[in-house]
Amino acid sequence: MAELTHIIDSEVVLAFSTYATIVVLKMMLMSPMTAYFRFTRKCFANMEDTGMAKTPEDKKRMLRVDPDVERVRRCHQNDLENIIPFIVIGLLYTLTGPDLSTALLHFRVFVGSRLFHTVAYILPLPQPSRGLAWMVGMGATFSMAYRVLSTTHL
Amino acid sequence: MAELTHIIDSEVVLAFSTYATIVVLKMMLMSPMTAYFRFTRKCFANMEDTGMAKTPEDKKRMLRVDPDVERVRRCHQNDLENIIPFIVIGLLYTLTGPDLSTALLHFRVFVGSRLFHTVAYILPLPQPSRGLAWMVGMGATFSMAYRVLSTTHL
Amino acid sequence: MAELTHIIDSEVVLAFSTYATIVVLKMMLMSPMTAYFRFTRKCFANMEDTGMAKTPEDKKRMLRVDPDVERVRRCHQNDLENIIPFIVIGLLYTLTGPDLSTALLHFRVFVGSRLFHTVAYILPLPQPSRGLAWMVGMGATFSMAYRVLSTTHL
Numbered sequence: 497m498a499e500l501t502h503i504i505d506s507e508v509v510l511a512f513s514t515y516a517t518i519v520v521l522k523m524m525l526m527s528p529m530t531a532y533f534r535f536t537r538k539c540f541a542n543m544e545d546t547g548m549a550k551t552p553e554d555k556k557r558m559l560r561v562d563p564d565v566e567r568v569r570r571c572h573q574n575d576l577e578n579i580i581p582f583i584v585i586g587l588l589y590t591l592t593g594p595d596l597s598t599a600l601l602h603f604r605v606f607v608g609s610r611l612f613h614t615v616a617y618i619l620p621l622p623q624p625s626r627g628l629a630w631m632v633g634m635g636a637t638f639s640m641a642y643r644v645l646s647t648t649h650l
Numbered sequence: 651m652a653e654l655t656h657i658i659d660s661e662v663v664l665a666f667s668t669y670a671t672i673v674v675l676k677m678m679l680m681s682p683m684t685a686y687f688r689f690t691r692k693c694f695a696n697m698e699d700t701g702m703a704k705t706p707e708d709k710k711r712m713l714r715v716d717p718d719v720e721r722v723r724r725c726h727q728n729d730l731e732n733i734i735p736f737i738v739i740g741l742l743y744t745l746t747g748p749d750l751s752t753a754l755l756h757f758r759v760f761v762g763s764r765l766f767h768t769v770a771y772i773l774p775l776p777q778p779s780r781g782l783a784w785m786v787g788m789g790a791t792f793s794m795a796y797r798v799l800s801t802t803h804l
Numbered sequence: 805m806a807e808l809t810h811i812i813d814s815e816v817v818l819a820f821s822t823y824a825t826i827v828v829l830k831m832m833l834m835s836p837m838t839a840y841f842r843f844t845r846k847c848f849a850n851m852e853d854t855g856m857a858k859t860p861e862d863k864k865r866m867l868r869v870d871p872d873v874e875r876v877r878r879c880h881q882n883d884l885e886n887i888i889p890f891i892v893i894g895l896l897y898t899l900t901g902p903d904l905s906t907a908l909l910h911f912r913v914f915v916g917s918r919l920f921h922t923v924a925y926i927l928p929l930p931q932p933s934r935g936l937a938w939m940v941g942m943g944a945t946f947s948m949a950y951r952v953l954s955t956t957h958l
Contacts, residue, residue, distance in 0.1 A: 510802045513742045517798045520735045524788065527731055541724060544777050570849060576730060576884060577835055581828045583738050584891050588821045623852050634832065644825045648818045664956045667896045671952045674889045678942065681885055695878060698931050730884060737892050 508599045512590045515603040516583055519610055523579050526572035526614075530565060537562045571617040575610065578630070582606050582637050589640035592647040602636050609633040662753045666744045669757040670737055673764055677733050680726035680768075684719060691716040725771040729764070732784070736760050736791050743794035746801040756790050763787040816907045820898045823911040824891055827918055831887050834880035834922075838873060845870040879925040883918070886938070890914050890945045897948035900955040910944050917941040 533539075539562035540546050546555040586606075590599065613629035620626065687693075693716035694700050700709040740760075744753065767783035774780065841847075847870035848854050854863040894914075898907065921937035928934065 509745075513745070513798055514802045517739060517742060517795050517802075520738050521792075521795055524731075524735050524791065527784075527788070542721070542774065544774050544780075547777055567850070572731065576734070577832075577880065580734060580884070580888060581832050584828050585825060588825060591817075591821070620850065620852050623855055626852075630835075634835070637832065638829075641825050641829055644821055648822045648825075663899075667899070667952055668956045671893060671896060671949050671956075674892050675946075675949055678885075678889050678945065681938075681942070696875070696928065698928050698934075701931055726885065730888070734888060 506593070507596050508590050508594060511596065511600055511603060512586055515607050516586060519579050519582070519607045522611065522614065523572070523575040526568060526575060529618075530568045530572065533562070533565045533568055537564055539565050567620070568618065571614060574613070574617070574630070578633050578637070579610060582633070582640075585637050585641045585644060588644045592643055594643065602640055606633050606636040609636070660747070661750050662744050662748060665750065665754055665757055666740055669761050670740060673733055673736070673761045676765065676768065677726070677729040680722060680729060683772075684722045684726065687716070687719045687722055691718055693719050721774070722772065725768055728767070728771070728784070732787055732791070733764060736787070736794075739791050739795045739798060742798045746797055748797065756794055760787050760790040763790070814901070815904050816898050816902060819904065819908055819911055820894055823915050824894060827887050827890070827915045830919065830922065831880070831883040834876060834883060837926075838876045838880065841870070841873045841876055845872055847873050875928070876926065879922060882921070882925070882938070886941050886945070887918060890941070890948075893945055893949045893952060896952045900951055902951065910948055914941050914944040917944070 534545075538548070538558050539560050540558050543555065543559065546558040549555040549558055586603065589602070609629045609632040613626060613633065615621065616626040616629055688699075689702075692702070692712050693714050694712050697709065697713065700712040703709040703712055740757065743756070763783045763786040767780060767787065769775065770780040770783055842853075843856075846856070846866050847868050848866050851863065851867065854866040857863040857866055894911065897910070917937045917940040921934060921941065923929065924934040924937055
């Protein structure tokens, strides 16, 4: 049973829980950021959201696409496409019982790359900063996936 | 080992499994609902989906954007952006061994808020009903994330 | 404790880890495929991505929507909408301790249906091939959700 206790109580599980929560919270914060840009740019997707307008013409004018809102939404979508695979593969990776230092390296590189990716997308920073941040995050997830597949004897 | 048995066999895990499955099934049902609106509105995104049309002109006319279809798709996207964080953070929260009653409160408030959110989005109900449903769901997830981070001694 | 050991060390968990990782890697590969189509079609969403253009007019011309890029992105979105529910419900299903052969059947049918779905979407193959692949995948996930809900005594 020593192995089992090791898996559940291990520091790797605690580290994964912490970093997974941080990066999911970061992803969730894109929603209020979208709402902020929608209200400040007065740009909405649903007629019932234009209650701040006084005339029907103003309401219609608020049903539009704004470049700043779309930028935040693309960043949010990129988070969904990259952070969810990290969570799934990171959890399975954690169950393979990696070294704490190796696991921390993967988690920190991924979370750091996604924080930088968001900054690079929203400001925006000149390319290839955003592209590199995306690749580093993908690399960390692929590296964990390799260990999962080689441990489970595909 | 008592603690371990507690974690795996606990009623909190069973409760999480039940509510997570319900809310994921709700999210999945947005796909058939999108298909339903696409067929009844005759509005498709791919040329190969317009087989019901008889002439090439009819086919092209079906490649359009319909406001009802887009509304269902925005609701589905909002589900992805909110329900997936709930699943990830809810699972980690479950592993921190919370009281059953506190955990049930979080799970029920979240699932209830998302069911109401869907109704408010599709009908639609006047604002701020949809906005409040969204905030209540975010609040439940943030509350669980706080416990995860304070338990893992960030 | 025999049951616990069974759950963690079981071949069902190993099988789930393998198939979940494969299907998540497949989903992740849609990102480089989108990038590939964006570069070969010279079609971007952000002004800072158009660095290969020489004149400001060329840059603006690259900020457009391309049907091939949109097709890959719709396929990616469909993956998010279907593969994530499979991962969540498949993990909970794995914890209910199903027979290995039944579990393998579910995992293989789902992963096979999604691989075929991607081929059918990108080529594209004539309908209803893509529609059937989508339905088969949904069916596998619903079947696992049924077992989760009946095991947890909803």
